Amino acid sequence: MKQASKVFGYTRLMVAAMALGPCEAALEIVIPYAKERIQFGSSLSEKQGYTHKLVVPHAVRLQAATAYMDEIALRLDSGESDLHTEGSISKLFATEAANKAADDAIQALGGYGYISEFEVEKIKRDVKITCIYEGTSEIQQSIISTFRWKITRKTKGGFYKAICQEMEKLDSDVNDAGCRFYGLAAEVLNNTIMLVHDNRLTRKQHVMFSLADMMTHVEIGASLARKAVSLSKAGDSEAEKVKAMSRIFADEVAQLVSRNALNILMGSGVFDQKAARDFMETNSYNQLVCSSLNVINDMDLVADILFAR
Ligand SMILES: Cc1cc2nc3c(=O)[nH]c(=O)nc-3n(C[C@H](O)[C@H](O)[C@H](O)COP(=O)(O)OP(=O)(O)OC[C@H]3O[C@@H](n4cnc5c(N)ncnc54)[C@H](O)[C@@H]3O)c2cc1C
Incomplete structure (x- = not known):
């Protein structure tokens, strides 16, 4: 346990980063899709009920998680140790945020989100494990x-x-x-x-x-x-x-x-x-x-x- 505690500062930061990558990828699929998909006379990207629920909060949390993780990574690189609480904060926030973002990416693509072609359902499966291993949320x-x-x-x-x-x-x-x-x-x-x-x-x-x-x-x-x-x-x-x-x-x-x-x-x-x-x-x-x-x-x-x- 002592051995493991020594590395959690950076291994949990790594798992947090592993969650953010797919979350970013999901947004990169959703954003162009929403610009092209016309429903009820205008594109989905014009609808507040869509953008402010399914996209903007996730882009904001992604930005917030990145800001925190960059700071912790710099502190680790400068030789600071004993950052295991910061590793936990990174992992809890980034993995839970990414999991919600991946879930909403499926929603944002409607029926296409649920089938394999558009990849967001795979992203959801890949991200969920980050809330579980290396210590659950x-x-x-x-x-x-x-x-x-x-x-x-x-x-x-x-x-x-x-x-x-x-x-x-x-x-x-x-x-x-x-x-x-x-x-x-x-x-x-x-x-x-x-x-x-x-x-x-x-x-x-x-x-x-x-x-x-x-x-x-x-x-x-x-x-x-x-x-x-x-x-x-x-x-x-x-x-x-x-x-x-x-x-x-x-x-x-x-x-x-x-x-x-x-x-x-x-x-x-x-x-x-x-x-x-x-x-x-x-x-x-x-x-x-x-x-x-x-x-x-x-x-x-x-x-x-x-x-x-
Ligand atoms: C694909 C995959 C790869 C893995 N890779 C590795 C690996 O490389 N190395 C390794 O060591 N392990 C690995 N694991 C194991 C993984 O770390 C554990 O599955 C994980 O830590 C959860 O432990 P558990 O499965 O025993 O669940 P449990 O501990 O039984 O947890 C079940 C639920 O109860 C909750 N819970 C548990 N204890 C408490 C508590 N005290 N208070 C409140 N809630 C609690 C949990 O948060 C969870 O929601 C891997 C697992 C998977 C699925």
Whole structure:
């Protein structure tokens, strides 16, 4: 087990990368198909109900996963060890995102998706195994929640506080990359971990898995924010696209963090309604739920770029 733990930082990153490749391939099949397929008088690529459900969220998550995995790969290449939690975060997020993307690629091609000619059903079969081997998604959730809970306690909240402060700083540099919401999400996450610890809820696996999803999304989101800000400062031609993707993902992170915090507060049976209300009335929680501002327009913008409309 000790031997295995030493290599999980990079072997799990490798499996995460193995999931992203097919996910990218699936999008490369879906996008041209949607531009050509005419239904009800216009191409599928013109329909928000199609693009914003079956394509844009997956392109955004692919971008987010890539940003995080690039950072971890660089840290590994520079000789850092003990990145097994980061390996778990990479694998959990990338493989689950790719699995959903592959599933929706079948849906996006309709009947053609289900037969073998268009290859998306093969991609789905190839991707599913990445959620299982090298440690299942549930084992990754267990690792992430345990180790991030421990580091949060050890640093007295400093671990996620640092992400929160970094996001506030990035937001003051570039204010349209969604950084503010990643910072707020990190703060709500930090408060939730403390609450879970103080009330001995770490024994409940459902609560810990909810925390793992919050931790994963906040950390992946912070990487995407860094990438968006860095491209924006460099005047890169990809900057507008990646900033819009970062704003969309910030909304996803904010919604997941607020929903999971609420689920723990209201669902665990430990807190009375006043305690739950007090928590939700903290400024950060109330601000967090405002993350959806203009998100549909941002999805339009990303769809315009992806489908070259
Ligand atoms: C194609 C393929 C290739 C493989 N290659 C290799 C290889 O090269 N080397 C190798 O060592 N292994 C390999 N494996 C094995 C693979 O790593 C295991 O199948 C995988 O880790 C899951 O273990 P399991 O099958 O025993 O499922 P189980 O552990 O029985 O899991 C069944 C379900 O229960 C969940 N579960 C299990 N424990 C918990 C828990 N504590 N809390 C909550 N939920 C839990 C799991 O997440 C899963 O959803 C391979 C498997 C396949 C299918």
